[in-house]
Amino acid sequence: xxxxxxxxxxxxxxxxxxxxxxxxxxxxxxxxxxxxxxxxxxxxxxxxxxxxxxxxxxxxxxxxxxxxxxxxxxxxxxxxxxxxxxxxxxxxxxxxxxxxxxxxxxxxxxxxxxxxxxxxxxxxxxxxxxxxxxxxxxxxxxxxxxxxxxxxxxxxxxxxxxxxxxxxxxxxxxxxxxxxxxxxxxxxxxxxxxxxxxxxxxxxxxxxxxxxxxxxxxxxxxxxxxxxxxxxxxxxxxxxxxxxxxxxxxxxxxxxxxxxxxxxxxxxxxxxxxxxxxxxxxxxxxxxxxxxxxxxxxxxxxxxxxxxxxxxxxxxxxxxxxxxxxxxxxxxxxxxxxxxxxxxxxxxxxxxxxxxxxxxxxxxxxxxxxxxxxxxxxxxxxxxxxxxxxxxxxxxxxxxxxxxxxxxxxxxxxxxxxxxxxxxxxxxxxxxxxxxxxxxxxxxxxxxxxxxxxxxxxxxxxxxxxxxxxxxxxxxxxxxxxxxxxxxxxxxx
Numbered sequence: 001x002x003x004x005x006x007x008x009x010x011x012x013x014x015x016x017x018x019x020x021x022x023x024x025x026x027x028x029x030x031x032x033x034x035x036x037x038x039x040x041x042x043x044x045x046x047x048x049x050x051x052x053x054x055x056x057x058x059x060x061x062x063x064x065x066x067x068x069x070x071x072x073x074x075x076x077x078x079x080x081x082x083x084x085x086x087x088x089x090x091x092x093x094x095x096x097x098x099x100x101x102x103x104x105x106x107x108x109x110x111x112x113x114x115x116x117x118x119x120x121x122x123x124x125x126x127x128x129x130x131x132x133x134x135x136x137x138x139x140x141x142x143x144x145x146x147x148x149x150x151x152x153x154x155x156x157x158x159x160x161x162x163x164x165x166x167x168x169x170x171x172x173x174x175x176x177x178x179x180x181x182x183x184x185x186x187x188x189x190x191x192x193x194x195x196x197x198x199x200x201x202x203x204x205x206x207x208x209x210x211x212x213x214x215x216x217x218x219x220x221x222x223x224x225x226x227x228x229x230x231x232x233x234x235x236x237x238x239x240x241x242x243x244x245x246x247x248x249x250x251x252x253x254x255x256x257x258x259x260x261x262x263x264x265x266x267x268x269x270x271x272x273x274x275x276x277x278x279x280x281x282x283x284x285x286x287x288x289x290x291x292x293x294x295x296x297x298x299x300x301x302x303x304x305x306x307x308x309x310x311x312x313x314x315x316x317x318x319x320x321x322x323x324x325x326x327x328x329x330x331x332x333x334x335x336x337x338x339x340x341x342x343x344x345x346x347x348x349x350x351x352x353x354x355x356x357x358x359x360x361x362x363x364x365x366x367x368x369x370x371x372x373x374x375x376x377x378x379x380x381x382x383x384x385x386x387x388x389x390x391x392x393x394x395x396x397x398x399x400x401x402x403x404x405x406x407x408x409x410x411x412x413x414x415x416x417x418x419x420x421x422x423x424x425x426x427x428x429x430x431x432x433x434x435x436x437x438x439x440x441x442x443x444x445x446x447x448x449x450x451x452x453x454x455x456x457x458x459x460x461x462x463x464x465x466x467x468x469x470x471x472x473x474x475x476x477x478x479x480x481x482x483x484x485x486x487x488x489x490x491x492x493x
Contacts, residue, residue, distance in 0.1 A: 001016055001017070001018055001019075001025075001064075001066060001070040001071050001072060002016070002017045002019055002071065002072060002073050002074070002075065002436045002437075002439045002440045002443070003015070003016060003017075003057065003060070003071045003073075003074045003075070003231070003235075003436060003439065004017060004074075004075050004077070004246075004432040004433055004434070004435035004436025004437070004439065005053060005056070005057070005074065005075070005076045005077065005162070005432060005435055006077040006078075006243060006246065006429060006431040006432035006435060007049050007052070007053070007076065007077065007078045007079060007158055007159065007162060008032075008079050008243060008264070008265065008431070009032065009034070009044075009079055009098060009099075009100065009265045009266075010031065010032060010265055011029050011030055011031040011032050011052060011056075012029065012030050012032070012049060012052035012053055012055075012056045013027065013028070013029045013056055013429050013431075013432045014027060014028045014029070014053075014056035014057045014059065014060040014432060015027045015060055015427075015429060015432045015433060015436055016060045016061060016063075016064040016066065016071070016436075017433065017436035017437070017440065017460060019436075019437070019440040019456065019459070019460065022459035022460040022462075024427050024433065024436075025063070025064035025065070025066065026059075026060040026061060026062065026063030026064025026065070026066075027059070027060050027063060027429060027432070028055065028056040028057065028058065028059020028060035028061075028062075028063065029052075029056050029059070030051070030052035030053075030055035030056045030059075031052065032044055032048045032049065032052060033045075033048065034098075035095055037103070039103050040101060040102030040103040040105065040131075040342070040343060040350075041097075041101060041103045042097070042098045042100045042101040042102075042103075042342070043095040043096060043097050043098060043101065044082075044095060044096050044098060045095050045096075046084055046092045046095070046096050046161065047092075049158070049161075049162065050165060053162065053229075054228060054229055057229050057230075057231070058229075058230065061230065067230075068229065068230040068231040068232060069231070069232045070232065071231050071232050071235050072232065072235060072236070072439075072440075072443050073217070073235055073236045073237070073238055073439035073440065073442060073443035074166065074221065074231070074235055074236070074237050074238070074439055075237075075238040075240050075246070075434075075435030075436055075437070075438045075439030075442070076159045076162045076163055076166070076237070076238075076240035076435055077159060077240060077241060077242070077243045077245075077246035077247075077431040077432060077434060077435040078157060078158035078159025078160075078161075078162060078176065078240065078241075078242060078243060079098060079099055079158050079242075079243055080099050080157070080158075080176060080179040080242040080243060080244060081098070081099035081132050081133055081134050081157070081179045081180070082096045082097060082098045082099060082134070082157060082158040083096060083097045083134050083137040083138065083141070083155070083157075084096045084155075084156040084157065084158060084160070084161040085141065085148065085152050085154070085155060085156075086152075086153055086154035086156065086161075086164075087151045087152070087153050088151075088153045090154070090164070092161075093148045093151055093152065094141075094145065094148050096158060096161075097137045097140075099132050099179075099266070099301075100132060100265070100266065100301050100305075100342050101131075101132060101137070102131045102132065102301075102342065102343040102350050102351070103140065104131060104136040104137050104139070104140040105131040105136075105343070105350045105351065107136040107137075107139040107140045107143070108129060108130065108131045108133065108135075108136035108350075110139070111129060111135060111136055111139060111181070111194070111197075112128070112129055114194075114197055115129070115194070118282035121282075122278055122280070122282065124184070124191070125181070125183065125184055125185065125191060126184060126185035126186045126276060126278045126286055127178065127179075127181070127185060127278075127285050127286060127287070128282035128283075128285075129181040130282075130345050130348070130350070131343065131345070131350040132301070132345060133179060133180065133181040134157065134179065134180040134181055134182070135180060135181030135182050135194060135195075135198075136181065138155070138195070138198055138204065139198050142198060142199065149199075152203070152204070152207055153207055154170055154207050154209070155204065155207045155208055155209075156170065156172075156209060157172060157176050157177075157179075157180070157242075159176055159240045159241065159242065160172045160176070160209050162240075163218045163237055163239075163240055164209075165225065166218075166221050166222065166225055166237045167218050167219035167220065167221060167222060167237050168219070168222055169210075169218050169219045170209040170210065171209050171210050171211070171212050171218045171239065172208075172209040172210070172211055172212070173211065173212045173213070173214055173216075173239040173240065173241055173290055174188050174211065174213075174214065174288035174290070175214070175241040175242050175244075175245035175287060175288045175289055175290035175295065176240075176241050176242035176245065176290075177190075177211060177288070178242075178285070178287035178288045179242060179285070179287060181194070182194050182195050182208075185276055185278075185286055185287060185288055185294070186276045186278070188211070188288060189211070190205065190208055190211070192205040195208075212239045213239070213292075214239055214241065214289075214290045214291055214292055214438065215238075215239070215292075215438075215441055215442055215445050215453075216238075216239050216442065217236045217237060217238055217239065217442050217443075217446060218236075218237045218238070218239060218240075219236070219237060220233075220234060220235070220236055220237070221233065221234075221235045221236070221237060236439075236442065236443060236446060237439075238435075238438050238439040238441070238442035238443075239290070239438070239442065240290075240435060240438070241290030241434075241435075241438070242287075242290070243431040244262070244268050244270055244287070244295065244297055244299075244431075245287070245288075245289055245290035245291075245295060245434075246290060246430075246431040246432075246434035246435045246438065247260060247262055247268075247270075247401060247430040247431045247434055248260055248270060248272060248289060248290070248291065248295055248434065249290065249291055249433075249434030249435075249437050249438055249453070249457065250401075250425070250427070250429075250430030250431055250432070250433035250434030250435075250437065250461065251399045251401060251425050251430050251434075251461060252399075252425075252457040252458070252461040253270070253271065253272050253399065254272055254289070254291045254293075254453055254454065254457055255272055255454070256271070256272055256273060256274060256394075257272075257394065257396070258271060258272065258397075258399060259271045259385075259388075259393065259394075259395045259397070259398050259399065260398070260399045260400075260401060260430075261381060261385075261398045261399070261400050261401070261414065261418075261422070262400075262401050262402040262430075263303055263304065263400065263401070263402035263403065263404025263405050263410065263414075264303060264304060264401075264402035264403060264404070265303060265304055265305050266299055266300060266301055266302075266303055267299070267300040267302070267303035267377060267380060267381045267384075268297060268298065268299045268300075269297065269298050269381055269384050269385050269388060270295050270296060270297035270298075270388075271295070271296055271388065271393045271394075271395075272289060272291070272293055272294070272295060273286075273293055273294045273295070273296055273393075274293050274294075275293075275294065276288075276294050277294075277296070277391070277392065279296065279387070279390075279391035281387045281390065281391060282348070283298055283345070283346045283347070283348055283384065283387055284296055284297070284298055284387050284388060284391055285297045285298070285299070290434075290438060291438075291453055292453075296388060296391065296393060298346045298381075298384030298385070298387055298388060299345055299346060299384075300344065300345060300346050300377070300380040300381060300384060301340075301342045301343060301344050301345050302339045302340055302341050302342050302344060302354075302377060302380065303377045303380075303381075303402075303404065304377075304402070304403055304404055305341060305342065306337075306339035306341050306354070306373055306376070306377055307321075307339075307373050307374055307377060307404070309341060309373075310369055310370060310373040311370070314366055314369075314370070316370075318407075321370055322407050322408075322409050322410075324366055324367045324370040324371070325367070325370050325371045325374055325407075325409050325410070325413075326409050327367035327371075328367040328368045328370065328371035328372075329371075330375075330416075330475060330478045330479060330482065331375075331478065331479075331481075331482040332363070332367075332368040332369075332371040332372040332375065333362070333363035333368050334358040334360070334363055335356065335357070335358050335359060335363050335364075335368040335369060335371075335372040336356075336357045336358050336372060336375075336376065336482070336485060336486060336489065337354070337355070337356050337357070337369070337372040337373050337375070337376035338352070338354060338355040338357070338376060338486075338489060338490075338493075339354050339373055339376045339377050339380075340352035340353060340354050340355075341353075341354050344380070346380060346383060346384045346387070347380070347383055347490055349490075349493060352493060355489075356369070356372065357489060374410055374413060375413065375417075375482065376486070378410075378413055378414055378417050379417065379482075379483055379486045381414075381417075381418075382417050382418060382483060383487075383490075385418060395418070395420050396420070396421075397420065397421045397422070397423060398414070398415075398418060398420050398421070398422045398423075399422075399423060399424070399425060399463070400414060400422045400423065400424050400467075401424065401425060401428060401430040402428075402430075403428075405424050405428065405467075406424075406428065408467075408469075411424070411467065411469040412469050412472075412475075414469075415469045415470060415471040415472075416471050416472060416475035416476050416478075416479050417479045417483065418471070419471050419476045420471065421468065421469065421470050421471065422467075422468070422469050423463050423464065423465075423467055423468045423469070424463070424464045424467035425461060425462065425463055425464065426461075426462040426463065426464045427461075427462075433460065433461070436460075437453070437456050437457060437460050437461075438453075440456055440460075441453050441456055444456075
């Protein structure tokens, strides 16, 4: 039995996986809250993650009907890019700045200038640093909270921090490290020079965690944490990874040919690659995978956060929201939404705000606004998918995950806008499943057995045939016209 944890923006999810049968036996969840401000600030109290970890784990074990003593290993997936700072006593210094935080855009712009612009950043790091990456958060902390900055002893990502809490050891793996802005995705090493540009003393580099290969374990769970969580005190903790990297494992996207699309708080599209083929498009992040390769990826900062905002504005539940979408035609009678409530990364508009265009006295209604926000967020994913396709990624089919994937009408909209068949995995919590599969992979390696990650994914990842959705030719043509209008509006920005 293996425990998979996904610490996301909106909450923590836990699953119990039987790796022999490939079945998920139980799952649990607990929410997080967000600290937000109009200037782009998006932060969370780290203590919430620990409480949610415990609650979700106990729920998953109870639903599985098993004792926590049967858990052999734990894998942790975490939201990427977040900054967790610890002092010498291991205490958290301030709330974690998250992936969706754009308050540090000015600092990112200055660091990008230091690197020689997007081209210079791509040449040096293999990625073009963007607002939301970890590195600008460090510079922001130095300038806005110098007293906190002086006390930094450890610099961790969210999943690194949870592994530290579980084991007492500071480690990171290549996939999650790829999104920091101080890691070279080609050589798989920290880039200490950019940290010395922020602070010449070298103390930031000394505060970084040790890098691990994906199949390595961080350590054994601490006795007091095992007791708190009700888990086997001999359970090991795998390297874990970022939520996108774990989502790739949890959808079986660990060899060339598959594309995963996530309809979560953010929208992501990614595909596995055997080599670090860095795109000349700055919006394509050629991150490392957590399975030994690379994971070219695009990420939009607005997806279910935007659809939920409109749904809650009208006080609709999910079923009512889906019915409202279905009542409006393709193109929502001319209503077009640019849903950039958090700024945007893809397309690269960090300071953008949301817009509703094309309103008149005949089309201003609930159904059109509901459809327009779903179409607008999906157009952002199409924009990113086009960038991946231009870099050589093939997309014969899309594996769809995330909360939005549960909506049949949204699945059809995705298939039509992308002109590609889509299908969901049987288990919707792909990041938590991927973390559990990676934990099993790591544990088998520790035991001297080697079933291989491919074998584990074939056993544990299955597709939901009832969710398969084909694009409809006339819808594809209609959406192309609306998408062209969307692109024209982007040019105006």
